[in-house]
Amino acid sequence: MINQSFFANRRQSLAEQLSDNSAAIIFSAHEKTRSNDTEYLFRQDSTFYYFTGFNEPEAVLVLVKKDNGLQIILFNRDKDEIQEIWHGRRLGQAAALEKFDIDQALSVDELSDKLPELIAGCDTIYHDFFDDNDEFVDGLLEALKANPDCKKTCQLSDLRVISDEMRLFKQSPELAVMREAAKISSAAHTRAMQQCKAGMYEYQLEAEILHHFAMNGARFAAYNTIVGGGENACILHYTENESTLNDGELVLIDAGCELHGYAADITRTFPINGQFSAPQKAIYELVLKAQIAAIKLLVPGNTIKQANDAAIEIMIKGLMELEILNGDVRKLIDDEAHRAFYMHGLSHWIGLDVHDVGDYGGKKRTRVLEPGMTLTVEPGLYFSAKPEIDAKWHNIGVRIEDDILITANGNEVLTKDVVKTVDEIEALMSGAN
Ligand code: GLY
Ligand code: MN
Ligand code: MN
Secondary structure, three states: OOOHHHHHHHHHHHHHHOOOOEEEEEEOOOOOEEEOOEEOOOOOOHHHHHHHOOOOOOOEEEEEEEOOEEEEEEEEOOOOHHHHHHHOOOOHHHHHHHHOOOOEEEEHHHHHHHHHHHHOOOOEEEEOOOOOOHHHHHHHHHHHHHOOOOOOOOEEEEOHHHHHHHHHOOOHHHHHHHHHHHHHHHHHHHHHHHHOOOOOEHHHHHHHHHHHHHHOOOOEEOOOOEEEEHHHHHOOOOOOOOOEOOOOOEEEEEEOEEEOOEEOOEEEEEEOOOOOOHHHHHHHHHHHHHHHHHHHHOOOOOEHHHHHHHHHHHHHHHHHHOOOOOOOHHHHHHOOHHHHOOOOOOOOEOOOOOOOOOOOOOOOOOOEOOOOOEEEEOOEEEEOOOOOOOHHHOOEEEEOEEEEEEOOOOEEEOOOOOOOOHHHHHHHHHHHO
């Protein structure tokens, strides 16, 4: 668990990066209706959480940086006896002031009245340009400009330029949480391998995974769990998880828990009956070779693009050896021949969001890696039952995904506890059976 002084330090660090005479406005997430009067379980906005550690909806954090210093104000819900009996506890303003290192806690009901006063005279207002509070912020800006005491030049600036960059570099208390999330998720995948039997339903393996998460302190999955047997493994974001698991086929599980807000993201692919067939093994070992080569290259000074290019070259050469691709290797690489079978990216940042924020250095992902960054490594090959592909490869979908931390000297594989070689998987599954 990350303590409050850590969140307070982040607010100070944010304030240092704001321009003089400015304000930053950071909104909590909203509750979302699932159906009629039933809500999804609340999930806090990641950036709001990053700067507060506060887990209630209807809250707004405001930093005002003027000549006379920094003011930090939290707007949050009032205490309310009836609402708290029906729907749960609310911190209220008095406890918020005590708990958080802030200057004022005000009722969120007063936001429209008090916020314009607080930020009057600011030259710049920072907020997230891509959240769903634009209407409120635009109204606020108009109100400020209409005020004769205020300058007409007040500008909006995208907070994410600062906050995303902060979130990209993980500090040691967050890394401790991410290591634990990775450990729990690794053990959940191990459990799924041990419990898997032909004839089970995909949702039953999902239940094994979610059971392990919850029993180990991670009540939520970081994203919807994918359990795809056979041809379903070739649907990248398959989440129906409703089919039976057939003897002789592979199953692909992409699952990670969320712990104290932080995600893990692991994929393992294994034979439902515990033994790889020759074609399954050939594809699996090719993906694994590409993944291991990519992990070696994901070190300070290199880029995701370099690692992805290496993974693609290995996979294209391997596909030629298996006679799935034919022709000139350079031309196949230039023509992106892998795209028919490997149609997603190699890596994404991971943190408070599974697909975390942070600049990638453009579409080609040429940002130079630095210590403190955390990312996934997830090559895959997928062969749906297309007539142009030899039937022996049909319905083989393999992805192998680990989470890594870039360190000063290389990287640390956070998800190393779950096995991934053919021999290790077969040994684990035969021991369990
Ligand atoms: N689980 C989603 C992904 O691997 O990106
Ligand atoms: Mn991923
Ligand atoms: Mn994944």
